[in-house]
Amino acid sequence: MPHSALIHSLPPLGFIAVDVHFHRPPGDPFNALTWPFPLIKEQAEGSKLGQIVTKDSYPEGFLDRFVEAGQRLASKGCVGIITSCGFLAMAQPVLASRLPIPVATSxxxxxxxxxxxxxxxxxxxxxxxxxxxxxxxxxxxxxxxxxxxxxxxxxxxxxxxxxxxxxxxxxxxxxxxxxxxxxxxxxxxxxxxxxxxxxxxxxxxxxxxxxxxxxxxxxxVYTMGKWFYSGLVRRDEWPT
CATH class of the missing domain: 3.40.50.1860 (Rossmann fold)
Structure with missing residues (x-):
């Protein structure tokens, strides 16, 4: 099977995007070309930069939008979820407890x-x-x-x-x-x-x-995402 076809045959990783828009080259996790597996994105509505990059805890209503985006990704067949900002480490316990698939926020x-x-x-x-x-x-x-x-x-x-x-x-x-x-x-x-x-x-x-x-x-996040996915979807690449 050609390499590109193999990638597209794999189950997707989910990506919760935030409401910030700028150039995202390969290497940025938002760009699907970054990953050796399919990526599906869902935006957490109303998730502005000033709300995410904070030293304070997130309000419950704000986190609900990330849970909803994660649930949409799970319903589309994603095997796990990452997010688009390392500050969302603050949301890890809530998202891990409320989503039906594994999540790695940061x-x-x-x-x-x-x-x-x-x-x-x-x-x-x-x-x-x-x-x-x-x-x-x-x-x-x-x-x-x-x-x-x-x-x-x-x-x-x-x-x-x-x-x-x-x-x-x-x-x-x-x-x-x-x-x-x-x-x-x-x-x-x-x-x-x-x-x-x-x-x-x-x-x-x-x-x-x-x-x-x-x-x-x-x-x-690139080293994390590849490690995270490697456990979610095992692909034994050694000779048989």
Whole structure:
């Protein structure tokens, strides 16, 4: 069977999108070309950026819209669900308890496994869309202690936030340069960092450049999504 036909024959992964619109190149989880399996998207109605990127708990009515989107994805045959913002770690317990299929809301979910990969004296760095708002409450909703985790944000006046928040023109090289700077500053400030997690779902297209710059393992929603799906749909690829 041709590779493209094999991909389309697989059961789909669901994607809860939020009401934010800008360029999404391959590598961004919103783009179906990113994934080696089918992707079905449903938007959580009324889910604006300012409501999602917050340091406070989400109101129940807001979460209901994500549950409804997840239920629509389940009804379309999706085997699992991911979301379009790492800040939705705050919604993980509610969505996991109310949806009929597995859900992984944030790249941050990988932190416990990454910790186990590293020597005990090593810490984890997180690069996020907004370093003033991502914090211990998000981690606690995933059962993660904030100890040994350093969080830094993309520049408030930078290209990445300008694209997502203000509809600024998408310039790949400019976003890449500012995220590489963030990573370098992170490891210069904290020499014990042994791996980096990219919270923002728009960051995977720059993960390779970040890794080349700092020489550390880099995890993001793309690494999470592939690992998540590999357990949902087993495909044994060794010779028989």
């Amino acid at each position: 790249a941050l979910i990988q932190i416990p496994s990454i910790r186990s990969f590293l020597p005990p004296q090593k810490s984890i760095g997180v690069i996020t869309y907004d370093g003033t708002r991502l914090g211990p409450l998000h981690l606690s909703q995933l059962g993660i202690s904030a100890e040994g985790i350093y969080i830094v944000g993309a520049p408030d006046d930078g290209y990445l936030r300008g694209v997502i928040r203000d509809g600024r023109e998408y310039v790949h090289d400019e976003i890449e340069a500012e995220l590489v700077r963030c990573a370098k500053e992170l490891v210069e400030a904290h020499s014990d960092v042994g791996a980096i997690v990219l919270e923002c779902t728009q960051m995977p297209p720059f993960a390779m450049a970040i890794q080349q710059a700092v020489g550390l393992p880099i995890h993001d």
